[in-house]
Amino acid sequence: MPPIDEKLEAILADVVHRNAGEEEFHQAVREVLESLGRVIAKHPHYADQALIERICEPERQIIFRVPWVDDRGLVRINRGFRVQFNSALGPYKGGLRFHPSVNVGIIKFLGFEQTFKNALTGMPIGGGKGGSDFDPRGRSDGEIMRFCQSFMTELWRHVGEYTDVPAGDIGVGGREIGYLFGQHKRLTNRFEAGVLTGKGLVYGGSRARREATGYGTTYFVQSMLESRSDSLEGKRCVVSGSGNVAIYAMEKIRAFGGKVIACSDSNGYVVDEAGIDLDLVKEIKEVRRQRISEYARRKGGDALYVEGGSVWDVPCAVAMPAATQNELTGKDARTLLKNGVIAVGEGANMPCTPEAIRTFQEANVPFAPGKAANAGGVATSALEMQQNASRDSWTFGQTEARLAEIMRRIHDSCAETAEEYGAPGNYVLGANIAGFVRVAESMQALGVV
Numbered sequence: 001m002p003p004i005d006e007k008l009e010a011i012l013a014d015v016v017h018r019n020a021g022e023e024e025f026h027q028a029v030r031e032v033l034e035s036l037g038r039v040i041a042k043h044p045h046y047a048d049q050a051l052i053e054r055i056c057e058p059e060r061q062i063i064f065r066v067p068w069v070d071d072r073g074l075v076r077i078n079r080g081f082r083v084q085f086n087s088a089l090g091p092y093k094g095g096l097r098f099h100p101s102v103n104v105g106i107i108k109f110l111g112f113e114q115t116f117k118n119a120l121t122g123m124p125i126g127g128g129k130g131g132s133d134f135d136p137r138g139r140s141d142g143e144i145m146r147f148c149q150s151f152m153t154e155l156w157r158h159v160g161e162y163t164d165v166p167a168g169d170i171g172v173g174g175r176e177i178g179y180l181f182g183q184h185k186r187l188t189n190r191f192e193a194g195v196l197t198g199k200g201l202v203y204g205g206s207r208a209r210r211e212a213t214g215y216g217t218t219y220f221v222q223s224m225l226e227s228r229s230d231s232l233e234g235k236r237c238v239v240s241g242s243g244n245v246a247i248y249a250m251e252k253i254r255a256f257g258g259k260v261i262a263c264s265d266s267n268g269y270v271v272d273e274a275g276i277d278l279d280l281v282k283e284i285k286e287v288r289r290q291r292i293s294e295y296a297r298r299k300g301g302d303a304l305y306v307e308g309g310s311v312w313d314v315p316c317a318v319a320m321p322a323a324t325q326n327e328l329t330g331k332d333a334r335t336l337l338k339n340g341v342i343a344v345g346e347g348a349n350m351p352c353t354p355e356a357i358r359t360f361q362e363a364n365v366p367f368a369p370g371k372a373a374n375a376g377g378v379a380t381s382a383l384e385m386q387q388n389a390s391r392d393s394w395t396f397g398q399t400e401a402r403l404a405e406i407m408r409r410i411h412d413s414c415a416e417t418a419e420e421y422g423a424p425g426n427y428v429l430g431a432n433i434a435g436f437v438r439v440a441e442s443m444q445a446l447g448v449v
């Protein structure tokens, strides 16, 4: 692991000690602290008043019981979480994840990342994250609704337009946000549109929110390639996952003239040399909620399903991990390099292990970290909040144009910051420093709170 500044090493040791066993959280903090040595060397005042220690400690952590009744009449118990990490820039903002792997360490890593990501958007939003170890797979609509209602029966007292504004993440899409919003409305007797984002269009959602994270990641990768006088045009691409982020990354890659050859889910991956048929993926995943193996069965021809294994074995020029944390390892990175990868963009949060990131950087392959590259989702959520506050509804084109402009700005700010701090082309360092400086400036202005 690369060395970090002595003072920051002590802060990291304290974080590890006080948050024992929360490995993903340690990993996320370490990555940011590795970048901050250069900032405090240049501007020591950012380390005053235990600012960095405070930034690593969530402002509030809520853990609660979520009881619900399944279709057989059995009472089930899950655990709910909301970590309100940092509100120096605005109300806490960040998604809810429903997945059996969720625990407090995962939610803390996501909330920590979210704080810097939201800062990078330039919008007035703080960082938070939440979720549950509930597994939505194989559950009926009725079970999903009862679970969401029970989850909101506790969460409602902690959220609000000016307090904390959740959205979706893994396992939480338009259907779940609808059930959560319905229960919030019922409990509070208020139609408070600004309390959740990712809403359906008919009750206050924003056009292009569904597409925003995947589109945004692709805009970022395109900007990265353009800065090297290249583009996605004609490139073979592989995207992992086949959920919200993956589907709309694939859609935008195609719009930029790239060809997506493979995508996956947690059981396996499909390869289709003719180019992934997106309408079929949408029907399987968004409408029927089936496994990606269905794709090969329905498509026939040369489409191939590989059970298990790694989607990163499929040769490509551009790789976009868009499933989950630590899904792309050092070994996968070496395979990608051997197969000629020229750019990597993280659609998911922290999908590349530290070893994978180092491998790409040492090979001089432009690498876009999730906290910058996937910020288009939360940025468009902030646009949804703007529309709700002004009781307005923008067109798709208007909203996507704002998204494209925001992504270009984030790209440029990461590139310029990396340059300013003596590490040109290092988007990880650029994103961490640019995000940190904005949060730190606000925290200093607000005093020790």
Ligand code: NAP
Residues within 6 Å of the ligand: 168, 169, 170, 171, 172, 173, 213, 240, 241, 242, 243, 244, 245, 246, 264, 265, 266, 267, 322, 323, 324, 325, 327, 347, 348, 349, 374, 375, 377, 378
């Ligand atoms: P989603 O719609 O639920 O899709 C998740 C996809 O990843 C599914 O294909 C899922 O496969 C796969 N996956 C999940 N856990 C996995 C695991 N342990 N191993 C292998 N594959 C796994 O979720 P999403 O909204 O697209 O989110 C994907 C990533 O993007 C997450 O890291 C999320 O935090 C990040 N992100 C999302 C947004 C957003 O706006 N939605 C914004 C920023 C970042 P199965 O169906 O088999 O589980």
